[in-house]
Amino acid sequence: MYQAPRGTQDILPEEQPYWDLIRDKAIETCSLYGYERIDTPTFEDSSLFVRSIGEGTDIVEKEMYTFDDRSGDQLTLRPEGTAPVCRAYVQHGMHSLPQPVRLYYLASIFRYERPQAGRYREHHQFGAEAIGDGDPALDAEIIDMAWQLYAGLGLHGLTLHLNSIGCKQCRPDYLDSLRGYYSRQQDALCSDCKRRLATNTLRLLDCKNEQCVPIAEGAPRNADCLCQECVDHFERLKSYLEALGLPYVLDHRLVRGLDYYNRTVFEITPEGETGSQTAIGGGGRYDGLTEELGGRPTPAVGFGTGIERLVLNLKKQGIQVPAPGPPDIYIAYLGNRAKLEALSLAGELRRAGLVAISSSGDRGLKSQLKHADSSGARYAVIIGDDEVQAGQVVVRNMEVGEQESIPRDDAVSHLARHLVSAQNPP
Numbered sequence: 001m002y003q004a005p006r007g008t009q010d011i012l013p014e015e016q017p018y019w020d021l022i023r024d025k026a027i028e029t030c031s032l033y034g035y036e037r038i039d040t041p042t043f044e045d046s047s048l049f050v051r052s053i054g055e056g057t058d059i060v061e062k063e064m065y066t067f068d069d070r071s072g073d074q075l076t077l078r079p080e081g082t083a084p085v086c087r088a089y090v091q092h093g094m095h096s097l098p099q100p101v102r103l104y105y106l107a108s109i110f111r112y113e114r115p116q117a118g119r120y121r122e123h124h125q126f127g128a129e130a131i132g133d134g135d136p137a138l139d140a141e142i143i144d145m146a147w148q149l150y151a152g153l154g155l156h157g158l159t160l161h162l163n164s165i166g167c168k169q170c171r172p173d174y175l176d177s178l179r180g181y182y183s184r185q186q187d188a189l190c191s192d193c194k195r196r197l198a199t200n201t202l203r204l205l206d207c208k209n210e211q212c213v214p215i216a217e218g219a220p221r222n223a224d225c226l227c228q229e230c231v232d233h234f235e236r237l238k239s240y241l242e243a244l245g246l247p248y249v250l251d252h253r254l255v256r257g258l259d260y261y262n263r264t265v266f267e268i269t270p271e272g273e274t275g276s277q278t279a280i281g282g283g284g285r286y287d288g289l290t291e292e293l294g295g296r297p298t299p300a301v302g303f304g305t306g307i308e309r310l311v312l313n314l315k316k317q318g319i320q321v322p323a324p325g326p327p328d329i330y331i332a333y334l335g336n337r338a339k340l341e342a343l344s345l346a347g348e349l350r351r352a353g354l355v356a357i358s359s360s361g362d363r364g365l366k367s368q369l370k371h372a373d374s375s376g377a378r379y380a381v382i383i384g385d386d387e388v389q390a391g392q393v394v395v396r397n398m399e400v401g402e403q404e405s406i407p408r409d410d411a412v413s414h415l416a417r418h419l420v421s422a423q424n425p426p
Contacts, residue, residue, distance in 0.1 A: 007112075007121025009308075017321040018311045022153065023106060026126045029149045033141065035102040035128055040084035042108065046076040052083035052289055053258050063111040077110035080258065081127040082286065082302055083293070089131050090295035099132030100300075109306075118309040127283075127304035131290065134299030136233050139264045139285060140240035146268060146281050146303050147246055153310065154319040155280070157271020160246060163222065163254040164234040165202065167262045168288065170227035175201050177220045185215050205253040221252045233263055256282065260289040264301065270313045280313055281305030326376025327355045328419055330398075332368035335385035341408070342383050345393070348412050354419065373398060379415060 004010055011019060030037075046066050053059050065077040078084060085103055088094075094101050109125045128145060130138045143160065150158055166174055182189065182197050182204055189197070190209040197204065205216050226234065241248055248266075256265045267282035283303025290298035314321065329349055333342040342358050349356040357375060359368045365382070372380040382394040382403075393411050396403035406414050 005121070007115040009120060015311070017323055018314055019307060021314075021321045022126070022307050022310050025152050026104070026106065026149060029145060029152060030104045030128060032148075033102065033128075033145050035104045035130075035145075038085060038088060038103045038105050040078070040081075040088055040105065040107070043075045043077050044084055044087065046074040048083055048087055048293070049076055049079055051292060052086070052260050053080065059111060059258070063113050065110045065112060078107065079111050080109060081105055081107050081125055081304055082129060082258075082260070083289065085127075085129050085302075086131065086286075086290050086293055086295075086300070089298075090290060090293055095132065095296060095298065100130045100138060101132050102128070102130050104128040118306065118312040120308060124307040125304050126307060127302060129300060129302035131300040131302075132298055134233075134285075134287060136237035136264070137240050139237050139301050140244060140246075142283065142301050142303050143241065143266055144244050144246060146283070146305065149305070150268060150270075150280065150310075153314065155270055155310075155313060155317060157317075159269050160241075160248040161251040161254050161267045161269065161279075161282075162238075162241075162248040163251050163265050164226060164230055164237075164263050165222055165255055165261060165265055165284075166226050166230050170225055170230055171222075171262070174220070174222050174225035177225065178202070178204065181219055182215070188212075188215060200259075202255045205255050216253055219253075223250075223252060230263055237264060256284055258286075260286040260292070262287050266303075271317070280309050325355075326378070327357045328377065329354060329356045329379050329381060329415060330368075330372035330375055330377035331356060331358045331381045331383065332365060332372060333359060333383045334365055335388075337385050337388045338383040341388050342381075345381065345383070345408075345411060349415065352412050352416055354412075354416060369396075378419065381411065381415075 046064070049064060050060055059079050064079050066074060068074055085105065089101065105127050107125055107127070109123050110121065112121055113119065115121060128142060130142060147158065147160065165171065178201050179197065182193070182201070186194065186197065188211060190207065190212050193204050193207050193209070193212050205219060207213070207216060238248070254265055254267060261284045263285045265282070265284035267279040269279050281303055283301070285299070285301040287299040288297075290296070290300060331342045331346055333339045346356045346358040357377065359371065369380060377398055380396040380398055382396060387393055387408075391408050392405045393408050394403055394405050395411070395414065
């Protein structure tokens with residue numbers, strides 16, 4: 001028996017209300033902040049991600065789904081959302097638009113990693129990017145938008161973790177200091193950290209391995225090595241967050257996992273959760289990425305959030321989502337002529353904005369009415385060949401079991417009137 005590939009999932013009808021709620025709230029939140037939607041291809045030239053994410057990252061080394069197409073071009077399924085948006089910004093000359101350009105996306109993301117709760121090899125992400133301005137007020141805007149999205153969904157007990165990882169001027173000195181510190185601890189490091197020491201030094205701080213956490217806690221702090229411009233940027237950001245009423249926790253170990261980040265990085269975790277494995281969203285500034293992809297120097301900031309992770313936390317916190325209501329009307333029929341009339345009536349009801357289900361197959365009336373009852377329909381319409389001949393239909397109120405015959409031509413207006421009365425009692 002075929003099953004969904006490992007690390008993927010089917011999103012069944014009963015799960016869809018969570019997804020609808022999150023997508024609707026994300027779109028609503030973006031509209032309040034003036035962000036517009038962009039959709040990029042599911043796959044891109046592989047070098048886009050190698051160049052933007054970084055060759056020494058886990059994503060590029062271990063997790064990308066890469067393949068050669070029939071023309072020999074090497075392509076990769078999108079492992080993250082920011083680089084494609086920046087590629088589109090450059091390709092379509094968005095630098096000529098009023099800056100910053102505010103964009104958001106809803107997209108599938110593909111990474112070959114160990115499946116676990118809230119983390120899949122194909123997952124779905126909402127993200128927002130503000131491209132074209134280095135003002136830390138934009139960092140605060142992005143963080144505030146993420147916070148308001150989560151609060152609007154009803155999530156509580158949120159914590160904002162904040163750090164600055166410097167820029168290309170001051171970060172090299174910090175990395176030298178970090179390498180020197182970790183080189184003296186090399187024998188105590190896990191195998192991943194020994195590799196990162198040579199390939200992706202900053203990620204040493206992010207290791208969750210028990211033997212490495214105490215070492216990371218004692219590591220040099222980036223805040224002590226920031227240049228004056230980065231210090232000023234970070235101080236202004238903190239003042240803007242305070243003006244917005246957003247509490248934050250300074251986290252010197254927060255670095256994020258992609259090479260393109262600079263200065264601001266942040267994550268938001270739900271109640272009782274800490275660490276990157278449990279963050280519901282995060283992001284930061286990436287002022288050099290657009291230039292790296294062939295554009296002009298362009299500051300930018302953004303964030304992303306996994307929809308699966310949000311669904312998981314909505315359930316954990318017991319947040320109820322609106323379930324789709326039952327159908328208004330179930331149409332049962334007996335006989336071939338009645339079946340044609342049932343299909344015609346169903347079409348008329350739907351065009352009038354009423355939710356109608358028409359029976360199917362050749363089941364008996366008792367079976368059809370049982371199905372109508374289990375569907376939760378408020379009314380059942382019964383049509384037999386005798387009703388067709390007489391130009392009548394039978395309307396049954398499923399709540400009280402009463403029924404009446406009415407003219408077929410009056411069926412739509414009759415049902416619409418009664419449904420409105422039921423929804424708006426005196």
